Amino acid sequence: MSKPRTPPTPNARFRVQAPEPPTPKHPGPPGQSAPSAPSGPSLIKQRRPLFSPFLTTLRQRFSALPSPIRRAGRTLRWLGPLLPIALYFPEHVMQVMWVRGPSMTPSLNEDYEQSQTKSDIVLVNMWPWGSLIPFLKEPKLERGMIVTFRSPANPSHIAIKRIVGLPGDRVTTREPCMRPTQIVPWNHVWLEGDAENPRKTMDSNTYGPVSLNLVTGRVWAVLGPRMRWLDWKDWETDSDDAASIHRKSVRERVVKDAVTLEQPFLN
Structure with a gap:
């Protein structure tokens, strides 16, 4: 018959430390336990930009336009800042x-x-x-x-x-x-x-x-x-x-x- 295995004896040269429990960042008053973190999803709502729905709708409508109109709109977007310069230069x-x-x-x-x-x-x-x-x-x-x-x-x-x-x-x-x-x-x-x-x-x-x-x-x-x-x-x-x-x-x-x-x- 085989002999039963005995658990290995720990080596004195190496020690394994157990993980310590996390300490709260904002401890409460003495004698009172720290509140536990909520396990469910966060109830804080993220603030959306004010014009986000408007810009999204505008992009959707612009993408639905015909291709020539979209190209003309992109051209006017670049020419718009140059218009004041073109008006100021010949006058002054x-x-x-x-x-x-x-x-x-x-x-x-x-x-x-x-x-x-x-x-x-x-x-x-x-x-x-x-x-x-x-x-x-x-x-x-x-x-x-x-x-x-x-x-x-x-x-x-x-x-x-x-x-x-x-x-x-x-x-x-x-x-x-x-x-x-x-x-x-x-x-x-x-x-x-x-x-x-x-x-x-x-x-x-x-x-x-x-x-x-x-x-x-x-x-x-x-x-x-x-x-x-x-x-x-x-x-x-x-x-x-x-x-x-x-x-x-x-x-x-x-x-x-x-x-x-x-x-x-x-x-």
Whole structure:
């Protein structure tokens, strides 16, 4: 007969510890047992987002639309943020304009006499004149600059002319102005067209000095049909061509800083 097996004796070198019961994180007062954790499911409701049902319904209805409408909706979702930028840029930063009429020939619309159907495309800087801070409009206009402005005769019309006189200058006028000379007042400029014939342009000789508040931008370059930069510093240079001779005659009609103007004090 086989001998009955005896339980193995524990090894003195290794000991097995029994797991200790977990201690409560928030023990109660002494003498009172800690409350037992609920064995059932939690009764705390999770808060759902306020617009979750609405967004879910909206997604379901959008997925049910035809494929062309869904593609158009996705396109408008990306173009939507760009719309304010597209509206702000041409009104306050840079704008492309078409020049009509012969008032600025030969600087603009060079071939107007041969073909009156063509018009130059110009790039206009709409940023406040020469100031790096958009809300600080410091007058940085100079004689010879070509600017855009709202015509005093028709404020809805944007005109393009050249600055001939600054505040304090004495200008000898030409037709159809009734006064032989004109002092440019403070906060105004004297604008004229480059056309040699005064009947081809309507400028300050017709409606007088133009307020700086009506100036909207400065013409930087001609984009077409022949691209070129317009440097206002060329106004003071002389050459043998007809345009330079006309510029010289216009400069001779202007006495720079003829009078000293005092800025009016505003309370």
